[in-house]
Amino acid sequence: MPKTAAIILAAGKSTRMITDLPKVMHEVCGRPMLAWVIDACRAVGIDRILVVVGYHKEVVINAFPGQRDLVFVEQVEQKGTGNAVSVCQPHLDGCETVLVLCGDGPLVRPTTLKTLMETHVSGHSAGTLATAVVKDPTGYGRIIRDSYGNLQGIVEQADCTVAQKEIHEINPSYYCFQRAAIFESLAKVQPNNIKKEYYLTDAVKILIEDGRRVVAISAVEPDEVYSINSRQQLAQVSQVMEQRIQDRLMSSGVTIVDPSNTWIDARAEIGKDTIIYPFTYIHGRVKIGRNCSVGPFAYLRDGTVLEDDVVIGVFTEVKNSTLCSGARARHHSYLGDATFGKNVNVGTGTITANFDGKEIHRTEVGDNVYLGSGSILIAPLHVKSGVQIAPGTVVEDGETPGTGK
Ligand code: UD1
Numbered sequence: 421m422p423k424t425a426a427i428i429l430a431a432g433k434s435t436r437m438i439t440d441l442p443k444v445m446h447e448v449c450g451r452p453m454l455a456w457v458i459d460a461c462r463a464v465g466i467d468r469i470l471v472v473v474g475y476h477k478e479v480v481i482n483a484f485p486g487q488r489d490l491v492f493v494e495q496v497e498q499k500g501t502g503n504a505v506s507v508c509q510p511h512l513d514g515c516e517t518v519l520v521l522c523g524d525g526p527l528v529r530p531t532t533l534k535t536l537m538e539t540h541v542s543g544h545s546a547g548t549l550a551t552a553v554v555k556d557p558t559g560y561g562r563i564i565r566d567s568y569g570n571l572q573g574i575v576e577q578a579d580c581t582v583a584q585k586e587i588h589e590i591n592p593s594y595y596c597f598q599r600a601a602i603f604e605s606l607a608k609v610q611p612n613n614i615k616k617e618y619y620l621t622d623a624v625k626i627l628i629e630d631g632r633r634v635v636a637i638s639a640v641e642p643d644e645v646y647s648i649n650s651r652q653q654l655a656q657v658s659q660v661m662e663q664r665i666q667d668r669l670m671s672s673g674v675t676i677v678d679p680s681n682t683w684i685d686a687r688a689e690i691g692k693d694t695i696i697y698p699f700t701y702i703h704g705r706v707k708i709g710r711n712c713s714v715g716p717f718a719y720l721r722d723g724t725v726l727e728d729d730v731v732i733g734v735f736t737e738v739k740n741s742t743l744c745s746g747a748r749a750r751h752h753s754y755l756g757d758a759t760f761g762k763n764v765n766v767g768t769g770t771i772t773a774n775f776d777g778k779e780i781h782r783t784e785v786g787d788n789v790y791l792g793s794g795s796i797l798i799a800p801l802h803v804k805s806g807v808q809i810a811p812g813t814v815v816e817d818g819e820t821p822g823t824g825k
Pocket residue numbers: 429430431432433472495497498499500501502503504522523524525559560561562574576590591592593619620621647649
């Protein structure tokens with residue numbers, strides 16, 4: 421059976437971002453933007469995923485260790501999107517259908533890719549594009565159709581005539597090609613444009629001029645097209661992605677009191693009937709159980725685990741720590757590298773002093789412990805179950821009754 425491949429273009433220098441980091445490594449809701457595109461390809465069962473790398477390629481490759489389904493292909497000189505696809509030719513043996521996507525378009529949805537591929541295969545086309553109609557087409561390649569609606573080509577913003585600039589149907593760079601056809605056409609592309617680059621969009625035009633069947637389907641929702649060329653677009657795309665993350669959580673039974681003033685990482689998991697109050701920031705792999713209450717003004721960082729019925733209140737930061745069922749930290753605490761047992765009361769202003777200037781140490785607090793307000797827990801520390809710590813205590817291992825192993 422012929423296989424499917426995806427080529428994700430991620431070699432560019434990202435001049436417009438003003439950054440030393442490869443553009444595709446900038447994070448959208450906690451993950452590099454490239455990771456979102458890769459996952460969309462995985463979700464539709466692509467057999468081989470090629471990622472074209474160039475600018476600071478080692479940074480990109482190192483961000484995906486051990487992911488054996490990825491093949492990184494080097495584009496030595498960034499000579500344009502067409503050239504980036506050309507360098508993949510030797511890696512596509514046995515693949516008949518080839519998706520091409522850009523690493524700077526993390527909003528791409530698996531359903532769009534599925535529609536794109538199905539339309540392409542069932543139409544026996546040489547190329548199929550998914551297009552979108554947007555309010556503000558600035559910066560995108562415009563879709564040129566004849567008076568019958570047939571696709572004629574794509575013109576880049578910089579090469580548009582005044583009339584073409586008025587076209588609102590744009591190219592989000594979601595393509596599907598028949599393998600032999602696209603490479604035949606790419607071989608004919610010339611860098612005859614303002615940027616002197618080999619454009620993939622020109623290969624589409626050449627296919628049409630050569631009489632091959634190329635179809636453009638308007639299948640992309642406007643909120644899916646934004647790609648990231650600037651910091652402004654990074655913020656805009658992150659906002660759309662954040663809405664999707666929160667929608668998913670709300671659909672699974674989480675209450676988010678004020679979505680626009682809440683930020684939740686894509687990697688966070690939150691259980692049913694948990695309430696997230698405003699100005700809460702959840703970053704990293706955070707796991708929250710059922711029926712918890714978080715915020716307002718809570719900061720949950722990577723490695724936080726809240727079991728069921730946990731309360732994290734105002735101005736409380738939690739990092740790499742577990743709070744077991746029924747534990748409460750209602751006000752003004754820093755809880756880092758610690759475990760708090762069942763029903764522990766963490767009094768106002770409790771701090772884990774987890775760093776001694778050289779190393780980080782853990783704090784273990786047993787079940788049903790009462791930590792009075794203003795407790796300073798100096799790690800490494802073990803507090804036995806059932807112990808009561810008076811307010812204002814500086815707790816050190818072995819020095820306070822009920823501490824030490
Ligand atoms: C491209 C399309 C444009 C479309 C837009 C959608 C072309 C010529 N233009 O424009 O029609 O509307 O995407 O987002 O294709 N890259 C490489 N190697 C290169 C050049 C680019 O790998 O030599 C990669 C970049 O890293 C990036 C992607 O290709 O991830 C797109 O390149 P970019 O320069 O952002 O293209 P746009 O100007 O946005």
